[in-house]
Amino acid sequence: MAKKRHEEVVLPEGEFDQEITILIGQLSQEPGSLLRCLQRIQEHFGYVPESGIPVIARLCNVSKAETFGVLTYYSDLVTEPPAQVTVRLCAAEACQAVGSRELESEWESLCAGELVGESVATKEVFCLGNCALGPAAMVNSELLGRATARKIESLVSSIVGGS
Ligand code: FES
Structure with a gap:
């Protein structure tokens, strides 16, 4: 203590x-x-x-x-236990052109409203190598193309519920 x-x-x-x-x-x-x-x-x-x-x-x-x-x-070293689920949202140019900023806002509202208490971390990343299917997101190691807040939520829920 x-x-x-x-x-x-x-x-x-x-x-x-x-x-x-x-x-x-x-x-x-x-x-x-x-x-x-x-x-x-x-x-x-x-x-x-x-x-x-x-x-x-x-x-x-x-x-x-x-x-x-x-x-x-060293940014790779962390002093807090990792979140159960990490959501990475692409904020690079190609994804911004197809709505990544709007996706981020929607996800934050949804996450704050419905996933309180769950161990979910959201990070901004620059290019997930899925530019043609933007906005791109990654939930733990699973890549999502044409991501929506609801698609992300569904995947997060399946991970949280499946543990
Ligand atoms: S710019 Fe978003 S995946 Fe490449």
């Missing part, structure tokens, strides 16, 4: 310390292995828990500040 004391943020107790120690114990002994350790942790958990920063720093023999710096520098 995170505690605040005199403006200083005290990182939460490491609930995953034991697992992290097993995961990177050996790798962390190699010089310059911090990034690889963080990647291994992310492969395992799907993210790098911030509560693990102290143990990661100790094992890699670097400061907590350096660990935090590397963790937040």
Whole structure:
């Protein structure tokens, strides 16, 4: 549990310390292995828990500040569990010409109104390689052409309902 004391943020107790120690114990002994350790942790958990920063720093023999710096520098590394469903909406030119901005607005209204409580993340991307069938969207790894908010919702619902 995170505690605040005199403006200083005290990182939460490491609930995953034991697992992290097993995961990177050996790798962390190699010089310059911090990034690889963080990647291994992310492969395992799907993210790098911030509560693990102290143990990661100790094992890699670097400061907590350096660990935090590397963790937040690389955009591929994340500190929050991934959403169950990720919706990528293409915002590149060819899709904009056929309504991707309108699709984005419709999707946001629908998502906010009907998918509250579900673990759905929406991201803007630039070209999904499906320009001829724009507006294009991708729901997890499934590509949608001539996407509509309802098509996206249907696919999201089938993923959320099927888990
Ligand atoms: S521009 Fe949208 S898929 Fe290429």
